[in-house]
Amino acid sequence: MTADALLRAQPGLFLQPGLFYVPDYLDRAAQEALLADLRACLADAPLYTAHMPKSGLPLSVQMSNCGELGWFTDRDKGYRYEALNPQTGRPWPPIPALAEKAWWDLGDDPQAPQACLVNYYGPSAKMGLHQDRDENALNAPVVSLSLGDTCLFRFGGRNRRDPTRTIKLNSGDAIVLGGEARLAFHGVDRLLPGSSTLLPEGGRFNLTLRRVR
Ligand code: SIN
Ligand code: FE2
Numbered sequence: 001m002t003a004d005a006l007l008r009a010q011p012g013l014f015l016q017p018g019l020f021y022v023p024d025y026l027d028r029a030a031q032e033a034l035l036a037d038l039r040a041c042l043a044d045a046p047l048y049t050a051h052m053p054k055s056g057l058p059l060s061v062q063m064s065n066c067g068e069l070g071w072f073t074d075r076d077k078g079y080r081y082e083a084l085n086p087q088t089g090r091p092w093p094p095i096p097a098l099a100e101k102a103w104w105d106l107g108d109d110p111q112a113p114q115a116c117l118v119n120y121y122g123p124s125a126k127m128g129l130h131q132d133r134d135e136n137a138l139n140a141p142v143v144s145l146s147l148g149d150t151c152l153f154r155f156g157g158r159n160r161r162d163p164t165r166t167i168k169l170n171s172g173d174a175i176v177l178g179g180e181a182r183l184a185f186h187g188v189d190r191l192l193p194g195s196s197t198l199l200p201e202g203g204r205f206n207l208t209l210r211r212v213r
Pocket of ligand 1 (some may be wrong): 096127144153187188206207208
């Protein structure tokens with residue numbers, strides 16, 4: 001077996017303390033069901049092009065949110081959580097039940113998730129190495145689900161210069177960043193376009209569930 005296949009044969013494993021990886025957490029039917037719910041969310045809260053604070057440079061990933069709070073960024077106000085979608089003035093749609101189920105199945109926090117960031121990666125989108133640190137509730141984990149094309153996910157330690165590793169995240173895979181890994185640097189180097197048949201349009205959705213306060 002290749003190293004990849006060995007890794008994927010596990011029911012779930014810690015890649016490093018606090019960083020839990022569950023290959024095939026969602027089977028194909030669950031992926032399709034979650035995708036249908038996600039499309040309904042996006043009909044209400046369409047994907048938008050997020051911009052970096054100050055520089056105003058666009059991110060290559062398109063974003064939206066579900067839940068009582070949504071992570072948002074634009075040039076003028078920067079990274080923050082918003083209870084109302086700045087694009088529509090309406091509350092964000094509720095978190096899809098299957099996504100919330102992942103929080104309860106895989107996370108270890110007694111309280112419900114408050115935010116679910118939706119990232120959409122087109123074939124050439126990526127996300128630089130960063131920490132998720134706009135939340136006050138750093139005791140609660142980040143639970144992440146992948147739908148669509150496989151990506152190369154990079155992760156390291158709490159310092160940007162710590163050594164990093166990459167794994168392939170396939171459609172249906174889950175990652176939990178908790179405990180010692182809650183502030184681990186992570187990012188997406190690139191997609192493997194055409195690796196999944198889930199999304200007719202291609203690309204990849206990633207959902208990350210969090211508590212904010
Ligand atoms: C993120 O860190 O917000 C996204 C990670 C991913 O796309 O897997
Ligand atoms: Fe992140």
